[in-house]
Amino acid sequence: NAGVTQTPKFQVLKTGQSMTLQCAQDMNHEYMSWYRQDPGMGLRLIHYSVGAGITDQGEVPNGYNVSRSTTEDFPLRLLSAAPSQTSVYFCASQETGGTEAFFGQGTRLTVV
Amino acid sequence: RKEVEQDPGPFNVPEGATVAFNCTYSNSASQSFFWYRQDCRKEPKLLMSVYSSGNEDGRFTAQLNRASQYISLLIRDSKLSDSATYLCVVTPYSSASKIIFGSGTRLSIRP
Numbered sequence: 001n002a003g004v005t006q007t008p009k010f011q012v013l014k015t016g017q018s019m020t021l022q023c024a025q026d027m028n029h030e031y032m033s034w035y036r037q038d039p040g041m042g043l044r045l046i047h048y049s050v051g052a053g054i055t056d057q058g059e060v061p062n063g064y065n066v067s068r069s070t071t072e073d074f075p076l077r078l079l080s081a082a083p084s085q086t087s088v089y090f091c092a093s094q095e096t097g098g099t100e101a102f103f104g105q106g107t108r109l110t111v112v
Numbered sequence: 113r114k115e116v117e118q119d120p121g122p123f124n125v126p127e128g129a130t131v132a133f134n135c136t137y138s139n140s141a142s143q144s145f146f147w148y149r150q151d152c153r154k155e156p157k158l159l160m161s162v163y164s165s166g167n168e169d170g171r172f173t174a175q176l177n178r179a180s181q182y183i184s185l186l187i188r189d190s191k192l193s194d195s196a197t198y199l200c201v202v203t204p205y206s207s208a209s210k211i212i213f214g215s216g217t218r219l220s221i222r223p
Contacts, residue, residue: 033210033211035213040120040215041215042199042213042214042215042216043156043199043213044213045210045211045212048210058210090155094211097203097210098143098203098211100146100161101148101156101158101201101211103155103156103157104155105154105155106153
């Protein structure tokens with residue numbers, strides 16, 4: 001059982017480049033979310049989705065877009081990468097709100 | 113004020129010791145509470161849920177104090193393998209689709 005799969009695991013971008021971080025889950029979970037984790041700051045919510053076709057902003061949405069066209073996939077797009085977006089990104093899924101969150105292995109992104 | 117606050121530590125304790133962390137939350141209507149464990153450079157994983165009456169899982173005990181708005185985690189007979197960062201997680205009632213993480217408490221167990 002794959003659970004939550006994130007790709008890529010590592011990425012280096014130049015300032016101004018765009019890219020998409022992929023996230024897929026095979027547990028038929030309705031809820032999916034993206035977090036970034038910076039040293040000493042814990043996990044901060046970027047965007048989340050409560051089902052296909054529904055997305056909403058989290059705590060730090062600026063510079064990121066998401067879409068949820070299927071239950072399984074929740075890609076995160078960086079529109080124009082900036083050094084401040086250097087971070088570790090985690091995708092998570094939950095069966096419903098208030099239940100256990102399952103995380104992908106993370107994407108370590110460096111913007112130079 | 114942050115929605116969920118934790119002492120960042122690090123807590124450095126000898127093997128076999130008992131260690132406890134607290135986590136405070138600001139939203140009195142919060143509904144669900146959890147402790148997650150995160151190993152270095154890995155994804156967070158659920159350690160245990162926290163129930164109103166308190167609950168125990170082996171050497172780990174979690175408690176909820178709604179009146180004072182905090183949850184706690186007690187680790188007895190600590191092992192070297194308990195070294196990790198422990199994240200407090202809260203689901204606010206008004207936003208049941210979101211979960212809020214504390215910044216984590218680092219625990220290091222020494223031989």
